[in-house]
Amino acid sequence: STGFVQIGKATPNGNRNSPHWEEVIEMTSLAHGSVALKDVRGRSVLFCRLGDSLYAYDNNCPGCGQQFKAAYLDSTSLVCSQCGERYDVIRAGRGLDQPHIHLEPLPLLFEQGRPRVALPPM
Numbered sequence: 001s002t003g004f005v006q007i008g009k010a011t012p013n014g015n016r017n018s019p020h021w022e023e024v025i026e027m028t029s030l031a032h033g034s035v036a037l038k039d040v041r042g043r044s045v046l047f048c049r050l051g052d053s054l055y056a057y058d059n060n061c062p063g064c065g066q067q068f069k070a071a072y073l074d075s076t077s078l079v080c081s082q083c084g085e086r087y088d089v090i091r092a093g094r095g096l097d098q099p100h101i102h103l104e105p106l107p108l109l110f111e112q113g114r115p116r117v118a119l120p121p122m
Contacts, residue, residue, distance in 0.1 A: 019107065019118035027054055027115050033073050043119055045106060048089045050076060055089050056117045058104035062095070078103070 022040050030036050030049040037059055038045050044059035046068050057078075059067050063085030070081040077086040077096060086096040093103025107118040 019120055021116045021118050023114055023116050024056075025114055028113075030054065035068075035071050035073055035078065037068065040117060041119055045117060045119075046071065046078075046103075048073060048078060050089060053090075054108060054115060056106040056108045057093055058106060060104065061085060062101040062103065063098065 020041065024038060024040060024045075024047070027036065027038070027047050027049075030047060032049055032051055034049050036047045038047060044067060046057045046059045048055045048057070050073070061068055061071075061080040061083060063080055064083035066080075066082050068078075068080060068082075072079055072081065073089065074086070076088060076090050078089050078093070079086050085098065085101070087103050088094045088096055092105050095101040106120075109116055109118075
């Protein structure tokens with residue numbers, strides 16, 4: 001017999017422990033190879049565009065602890081302009097110089113062509 005373990009309880013929207021999905025329609029026009037910072041419901045989010053793919057991360061560099069101000073993409077790597085740490089945008093923000101650190105990815109999905117990002121509870 002196969003057993004199931006409940007790891008979370010399904011609750012209606014409004015649960016303080018569930019993520020809140022926010023539309024970020026203006027990110028559809030972000031150019032390939034670009035980085036943009038956007039305040040989404042009081043949280044600073046870093047968006048990166050590589051080809052047709054859009055990525056969202058918490059705006060905090062684990063290398064220096066500062067917010068990204070002038071971060072840029074070098075191929076598929078996000079580079080912190082303050083400390084020089086590099087992160088693999090495609091592979092969930094894994095640290096390339098220090099593999100034990102990583103960016104905090106935020107779930108992103110497209111519904112009817114409109115991007116939405118999930119913000120964790122604050």
